Amino acid sequence: MDYSFSLELIYLVASVTYILGLKMLGHPETARKGNLIAAGGMTLAILGTLIFYKGAVPTFVYLLIGLAILLGTVSGWIIARKVKMTKMPELVSLFNGMGGASAALIGLIEFAHYTGHRLSILTILGGIIIGSVSFSGSMIAWGKLNGTLAKPLRLPKYNLINNLVILGIFAFAAYMVWSGTDSQLFLYLLFFAALTYGVIFVLPIGGADMPVVISLLNSFTGLAAALSGFLYGNMVLLTGGILVGSAGTILTFAMCKAMNRSLVNVLFGGFGDKSSESLEGSSHTIDGEIKNTTVSDVAILMNYSNRVIFVPGYGLAVAQAQHAIHELEELLESKGVEVKYAIHPVAGRMPGHMNVLLAETNVDYGKLAEMEDVNPEFQNTDVVFVVGANDVVNPAAHNDPSSPIYGMPILEVEHAKKVIVNKRSMKPGYAGIENELFYNPKTSMLFGDAKKVIQELISEIKSM
Amino acid sequence: MTELIEFITNNLQMVYILILMIFVGVEIIGHVPAVLHTPLMSGANAIHGVIIIGAILVMMGADPENKLALALGFVAVILGTLNVVGGFVVTDRMLEMFKKRK
Numbered sequence: 001m002d003y004s005f006s007l008e009l010i011y012l013v014a015s016v017t018y019i020l021g022l023k024m025l026g027h028p029e030t031a032r033k034g035n036l037i038a039a040g041g042m043t044l045a046i047l048g049t050l051i052f053y054k055g056a057v058p059t060f061v062y063l064l065i066g067l068a069i070l071l072g073t074v075s076g077w078i079i080a081r082k083v084k085m086t087k088m089p090e091l092v093s094l095f096n097g098m099g100g101a102s103a104a105l106i107g108l109i110e111f112a113h114y115t116g117h118r119l120s121i122l123t124i125l126g127g128i129i130i131g132s133v134s135f136s137g138s139m140i141a142w143g144k145l146n147g148t149l150a151k152p153l154r155l156p157k158y159n160l161i162n163n164l165v166i167l168g169i170f171a172f173a174a175y176m177v178w179s180g181t182d183s184q185l186f187l188y189l190l191f192f193a194a195l196t197y198g199v200i201f202v203l204p205i206g207g208a209d210m211p212v213v214i215s216l217l218n219s220f221t222g223l224a225a226a227l228s229g230f231l232y233g234n235m236v237l238l239t240g241g242i243l244v245g246s247a248g249t250i251l252t253f254a255m256c257k258a259m260n261r262s263l264v265n266v267l268f269g270g271f272g273d274k275s276s277e278s279l280e281g282s283s284h285t286i287d288g289e290i291k292n293t294t295v296s297d298v299a300i301l302m303n304y305s306n307r308v309i310f311v312p313g314y315g316l317a318v319a320q321a322q323h324a325i326h327e328l329e330e331l332l333e334s335k336g337v338e339v340k341y342a343i344h345p346v347a348g349r350m351p352g353h354m355n356v357l358l359a360e361t362n363v364d365y366g367k368l369a370e371m372e373d374v375n376p377e378f379q380n381t382d383v384v385f386v387v388g389a390n391d392v393v394n395p396a397a398h399n400d401p402s403s404p405i406y407g408m409p410i411l412e413v414e415h416a417k418k419v420i421v422n423k424r425s426m427k428p429g430y431a432g433i434e435n436e437l438f439y440n441p442k443t444s445m446l447f448g449d450a451k452k453v454i455q456e457l458i459s460e461i462k463s464m
Numbered sequence: 465m466t467e468l469i470e471f472i473t474n475n476l477q478m479v480y481i482l483i484l485m486i487f488v489g490v491e492i493i494g495h496v497p498a499v500l501h502t503p504l505m506s507g508a509n510a511i512h513g514v515i516i517i518g519a520i521l522v523m524m525g526a527d528p529e530n531k532l533a534l535a536l537g538f539v540a541v542i543l544g545t546l547n548v549v550g551g552f553v554v555t556d557r558m559l560e561m562f563k564k565r566k
Contacts, residue, residue, distance in 0.1 A: 018511050019488055025507045025555075026496040032559040035507050039552040042514065046548075049517050057524045061534070065523050068538050072545025079546075080553035085561075091554055092506045095513075099547035102515045105540040109522050109533045119471050215505050221512045228518040230478065238478060239485055240514035246489025248508050251501060258498050345498035352502040359561035370499075 002054065003234075010048035011236035017041025018240050022247055045236050085360050086317040089350045090145040093138045093214045096221055100134030103127050103224035108191060110231065115182040123231045125173045128187075129194045131224040134217045136198030141214050144207045154204045159268050162200055169193050208391070209266045211350045212255050216263075219248025258345045260408040290426070293444035295453065298385075298420050299460035305382035307338045309374065311411055314348045315388015315423065317357055319450035325387060326361040328454050331461055340367050342374040342384075342411050344392035371411055378415040386413060386421045387450050394435045403433060419443040422453050503558045510551025516544030 003011070017037050024034025050065070076095075083091050107128035114120035143149040155161060169190065176186055205213055226241025228234070256263050302308055310325060329339045341363065347354045355368060369377070378384065386393055389411075396403040397410045413419050419442050426438075426445075437443055446453060472479055496504055519540035526533040 014514075018514075019492065022489075022504070022508060022511065023492045025504045026492065026494070026500060028497070028500065031500060031503055032556065035503075035510075035552060035555045035559060038507065038511055039548075039556075042511070042548055042552070045514065045517055046520070049520050053521075053524050055524065058528045061523055061526070061528060064534065064538055065520055065541055068523075068541035069545050072542040073549045076546040076549030077553055080550045080557065085557075088506075088554065088558065089502070091550070092502075092509055095547050095550040095554070096509050098543040098550070099509070099512050099515050102519050102540045102543040102547065105536045105543070106515070106518045106522050109526065109536050109540075118467055211502075211505075218505055218509050218512070221515070222508070225512045225515040225518070226482070228515065230475075232518065232521055233475070233478065234517065234521070235478075235481070237514055237517055238481060240511050242482055242485035243489045243492075244508045244512040246486040247493050248489075248505070250490050250493040251496075251505055251508070254493065254496065254498075255501055258501070350502045350505075352499040355499050356502065356558050356561050 004052045004054055007048050007052040008235065010044055010052070011234070014041040014045035014048075014236045015239035017044075018243055022243065084320075085357055086320065087146065088356070089211065089214070089353065090142050092350075093142040093145060093210070093217075096214060096218050097135045097138030097142065099221040100131045100138060100217070100224060103131030103221065103228060104135060104191065104194075105131075106228055107131065108187065111187050112182065112184070114231075116180060118177055118180065120231060121180070122173075122177045123227050125176060125190065127224045127227040127231070128191055129169060129173060130220050130227070132191055132194035133198040133201065134220040134224060136195045137202040137217045137220075138198075138214065140199055140202040141210050141217065144202070145210050149203070155200075158200070158204050162197070162204075165193070165197050165200065169197060205267065209261075211346075212252055212259075212261075212263070212266050215248060215252040215255055216267075219245045219252060222246075222248055255346075255351060258351055260405075288439035288441065290438055291441075291444045293420065293446050295446070295456045296460055298444075298446055299457050299464070301383055301418065301420070302332060302337065302385070302457070303335060303461050303464055305337055307340075307377075307381045308332060308383045308385060309369075309378065309381050309413075309416070310339065310341045311384060311386040311389050311393060311413060312341060312343070312347065312354050312358065313387065313389020313392060314353075315390075316450050317348055317353070317388070319388065319452075321387065321449075321451035321454050322357050322361045324451050324454040324458070326358070326363050328458050328461075329363070329367070331458055335461070340369050340374065340377075342371070342413075343368050344371055344389070344411050345409075347389060347392050371409060375412050378412055381416040382418060384413040384416040384419045386419065387454070388422065388424075390423070390435055391433070393437055394433070395437055395440075396433065396435070399436075405433065413437070414440055414442065417442070420446055422446045422448065422450055424449060503555055506551060506555040506558060510548060510555055513544055513548030513551055516541060516548055519544045 021034040021038025024030035107124045111124050222241045222244025226238055229238030229241050332339050343354050345351055393411050393413045395414055397405045397408045523537035
């Protein structure tokens with residue numbers, strides 16, 4: 001396919017905006033502008049393609065394209081604007097799936113047009129496989145994050161089965177390329193096999209690892225886009241796709257590093273398996289008992305403290321308690337208590353999730369403390385209030401080599417004078433492992449819904 | 465094999481771009497603070513929505529009589545647009561909150 005000079009020029013500009021945009025997204029001050037620049041480049045590329053396309057296109061096809069873009073824009077805008085900020089990780093997964101599906105559909109249509117061109121067929125089949133896996137995998141990740149598919153589902157020997165399936169898919173695709181077949185039946189067989197693989201690939205992975213999986217599938221979709229760039233000799237598809245493919249891969253590794261895990265461990269490790277072993281077979285048993293406390297006790301404790309640190313986790317997001325905790329913070333500050341939030345890098349369902357959530361409630365930037373900065377401060381802290389967080393404060397990461405989270409950097413809340421843990425129940429956290437912090441003599445448990453408990457705390461402290 | 469060599473010679477420019485872009489992608493991410501991982505992922509997610517260009521090209525190049533191709537292309541354009549618009553808007557919404565904290 002050849003493009004007019006104007007279109008090539010537009011594609012060049014668009015490619016530069018993607019590079020610039022991604023670069024600026026990496027710095028807090030420029031991030032928002034970077035996103036807008038990339039969005040501008042994208043708009044330019046889309047309009048340019050519509051205007052400068054060489055070749056006769058019937059008017060009704062233009063109308064159809066316009067209608068599709070209109071539908072996509074309106075629904076995309078509404079979904080992205082209306083969905084609650086706590087639902088954000090699912091949303092990224094959902095949109096990623098859409099991109100993957102789009103790439104797979106393109107391949108399905110183009111297959112018939114390239115019969116006999118082996119390399120083109122290879123590119124097309126590659127796009128179909130990667131796009132489909134990215135689509136169905138993202139849908140499963142989406143389901144897992146919104147709680148529909150909370151439990152990891154594992155067939156016996158699932159790693160072996162999965163690897164056989166993907167090898168089978170590759171072999172089948174290789175056969176299709178080699179034989180130069182134009183069979184639509186084979187094409188759809190491959191398509192459905194790839195969709196199935198996406199499902200069985202993500203299903204066994206625990207919900208806590210979904211951010212890593214989404215990031216990986218994100219780079220897959222980039223790769224699928226790049227493949228269609230190759231097919232059409234289209235530079236903007238090629239550059240945009242490759243850029244996301246490689247940046248996404250690096251980001252995936254960075255996320256794994258923040259959790260002190262390897263990618264192989266995340267994808268094939270079977271997090272839950274290891275933890276159940278360590279629960280049953282570990283020499284490291286948890287002594288002591290759980291102490292309960294009441295709202296009024298905690299209210300008194302906080303009211304007469306000098307320093308209080310809040311440790312928010314996903315439970316806070318689920319309970320929509322971010323506004324309540326901000327109110328509690330302001331109330332305590334007005335009573336002369338110094339309040340901070342300790343943010344673990346992977347608290348919540350995605351790195352940075354808690355920062356975004358708390359920023360939404362206008363919490364002062366200076367009050368959000370990062371893990372390395374806040375850890376030495378715990379020993380001078382009177383009360384640590386853990387709200388809906390679990391694994392990020394689990395001392396097993398330091399003490400228990402058999403624990404699946406061993407080695408993960410944690411918030412060392414056990415150094416504080418008193419630890420109050422708010423949870424809905426004794427259910428283990430997302431990683432599915434026991435937390436000895438709850439059995440620590442310094443720790444008291446305050447069971448209940450985070451929002452309700454915090455609101456009760458507020459009215460209790462107000463009446464003092 | 466000859467096909468592969470032929471392809472590479474004919475598309476040497478694309479092969480160069482492919483390789484250089486991989487390095488650009490790696491360099492760009494470099495040392496991004498963990499706080500920005502989510503917005504960055506979301507922004508990258510929006511950028512691979514560039515696949516919509518492919519979907520548009522498919523529709524424009526399709527035989528107007530081929531209803532199946534047009535229907536699939538139509539869906540592909542909708543999905544691609546969702547990816548682009550949704551991706552950029554969500555990223556902007558996330559970053560909007562970062563800005564407020566100053």
